[in-house]
Amino acid sequence: MIFPWIWRSLPGPAWVRTATLLVVGAAVVWVLFEYGFPWFSITFGIQDQSVGA
Amino acid sequence: MTSTLRYPGATAHAAGRDAGTRALALVGELMIIAGTVIGLFVLWQLFYTDVTAGREQARVLDSLPWAQVNAVRAPAASGEPGEPPVSVAINTIPPEAQLDPATAPVMKEPRHAATFATMYVPRWGIDYVKPISEGVTRYDVLDRLGIGHYPGTGMPGALGNFAISAHRTTYAKPFSRIDELMVGDALVIQTEDAWYVYRVTSHEIVLPTQVEVIAPVPDHPGRTPNDHYITLTSCHPRFSASHRYVVHGVLEYWSPTGAGVPPEIVEGASS
Numbered sequence: 179m180i181f182p183w184i185w186r187s188l189p190g191p192a193w194v195r196t197a198t199l200l201v202v203g204a205a206v207v208w209v210l211f212e213y214g215f216p217w218f219s220i221t222f223g224i225q226d227q228s229v230g231a
Numbered sequence: 232m233t234s235t236l237r238y239p240g241a242t243a244h245a246a247g248r249d250a251g252t253r254a255l256a257l258v259g260e261l262m263i264i265a266g267t268v269i270g271l272f273v274l275w276q277l278f279y280t281d282v283t284a285g286r287e288q289a290r291v292l293d294s295l296p297w298a299q300v301n302a303v304r305a306p307a308a309s310g311e312p313g314e315p316p317v318s319v320a321i322n323t324i325p326p327e328a329q330l331d332p333a334t335a336p337v338m339k340e341p342r343h344a345a346t347f348a349t350m351y352v353p354r355w356g357i358d359y360v361k362p363i364s365e366g367v368t369r370y371d372v373l374d375r376l377g378i379g380h381y382p383g384t385g386m387p388g389a390l391g392n393f394a395i396s397a398h399r400t401t402y403a404k405p406f407s408r409i410d411e412l413m414v415g416d417a418l419v420i421q422t423e424d425a426w427y428v429y430r431v432t433s434h435e436i437v438l439p440t441q442v443e444v445i446a447p448v449p450d451h452p453g454r455t456p457n458d459h460y461i462t463l464t465s466c467h468p469r470f471s472a473s474h475r476y477v478v479h480g481v482l483e484y485w486s487p488t489g490a491g492v493p494p495e496i497v498e499g500a501s502s
Contacts, residue, residue, distance in 0.1 A: 179256045179257045179260055180260045180261075181260060210268070210272075210275070215271075215275045216374075218272070219276070220370045
């Protein structure tokens with residue numbers, strides 16, 4: 179469904195598609211590590227250690 | 232082109248599956264994606280936060296013109312392994328310049344997130360030095376700057392309780408080894424104007440709600456302080472936030488900047 183659709187949508191031969199996926203994947207991981215996860219951790223109080231005193 | 236290059240599953244897909252099978256495939260793929268993202272979150276939390284926070288804390292230390300971080304960093308960096316380190320001319324504070332706690336200067340509490348002191352703990356390594364900043368909020372202080380000072384508690388040298396907090400795990404974990412501190416260990420604080428050398432007196436493990444550990448007289452809220460306390464708090468057990476590991480100490484002496492560095496941070500911890 180999703181994965182075959184992504185593969186079919188990408189242009190070029192197989193190695194170009196693979197390279198594209200690697201670059202896009204690395205970019206997604208970077209955005210998550212630098213922005214997504216810090217935001218999530220704060221917003222949803224994961225391992226929050228404060229008490230309202 | 233498209234007829235020769237096909238995803239292996241595309242043939243079955245093209246042959247046409249019923250709606251139920253396709254829906255199930257979609258759910259399965261979404262679960263694979265969700266699992267990957269959750270796995271990445273764990274990697275980020277356990278390892279990458281150490282990288283980013285460690286970088287930030289080293290940068291903050293280097294930005295403090297008065298911080299004498301070279302006093303502990305230089306000997307560790309020089310000399311081949313096995314050889315005695317090249318002696319760097321570091322003057323230690325002579326006994327006559329180790330002054331009585333009653334005369335200790337106390338700085339004013341700075342604005343939120345301002346870094347106002349550095350901390351040396353020989354028990355955690357002869358090169359251990361971390362910045363201390365105002366506030367104990369996570370996003371801007373504990374997750375980035377390392378050690379935070381509970382607002383409203385005493386400043387270094389104060390008659391009362393200088394209470395600080397830091398992560399036990401993740402975000403460069405400044406208080407990772409808080410459970411290794413022993414009675415008598417030195418806790419050395421430097422501000423722009425002075426050095427303060429505290430000694431560990433006790434530790435306790437409490438619930439997060441037991442905020443009396445940072446009272447002016449630790450564990451005795453309401454009592455008027457008669458000594459110069461320091462209190463370190465961190466999470467306990469490791470990788471959990473269910474309890475707090477708390478270490479108390481008292482000020483042994485202080486010394487104005489310029490008389491040298493405390494011998495404790497050069498000599499290291501006694502075994």
